[in-house]
Amino acid sequence: MVMPWSSPLCTMPSKSAFFSQPRVEATLQPPSSIQKRKRDESSDSEDDLAELFEPDPQPAWSVETPCVLRMMLQRRRVSTVRPEHHKVFTKLLEDPVVKKFLTWDKMLRVSDKYLLxxxxxxFSRAGLFxxxxxxxxxxxxxxxxxxxxxxxxxxxxxxxYFLYGKSYAQRPMFHKLRFQFIRSMGWRIWVSQEECEEIQAYDPELWVWTRDRTKLT
Structure with a gap:
């Protein structure tokens, strides 16, 4: 009588056969080439993040004095003076009162080219039409x-003195209008020499730019 487990189809593997089979690892290890590629990609991403968060390089020069800083800010300034501001100024120069005043100020005490x-x-800052x-x-x-x-x-x-003579009655109103004029400019009343020269260069042939106090004899 042949026992059922003695059949070739039903042969049970021996205990030694179990131990002789290779053990499957629980975690599959990727090939070394894939690991290397991942390391490269990781390093690339880290480099990109480093470049993203890295502060901008400092310029080679450094501002050491307030004077130099002031000059740098002046060079970066963009002028707000437009052609219509030059036009209205030129038109006012033809006004009889303004023309008489400029003729009266022969020594250019209050109306040299830089002040003009x-x-x-x-005018460009006041915001008027x-x-x-x-x-x-x-x-x-x-x-x-x-x-x-x-x-x-x-x-x-x-x-x-030119506008009102010796009367003081109109001076308070003048100062009130002056305050309103300053406020309309947003209190931006400082003008650099560079901007003055830029304004003069717009129409260098304009006759008032010859009013140079340094050339008076």
């Missing part, structure tokens, strides 16, 4: 330019 170029700069400017705005801007740039404040009184 500041008038154009103030071109048709709104009147001769009074010219004198307000010129007074403010002298107030900002001139160490000697006495010549400013020449503007009052």
């Amino acid at each position: 170029s500041m008038v154009i700069a103030y 071109s048709w709104q400017y009147r001769p009074i705005h010219f004198f307000l801007a010129l007074y403010l330019a002298n107030d900002m740039e001139e160490d000697n404040q006495a010549p400013k009184q020449d503007i009052f």
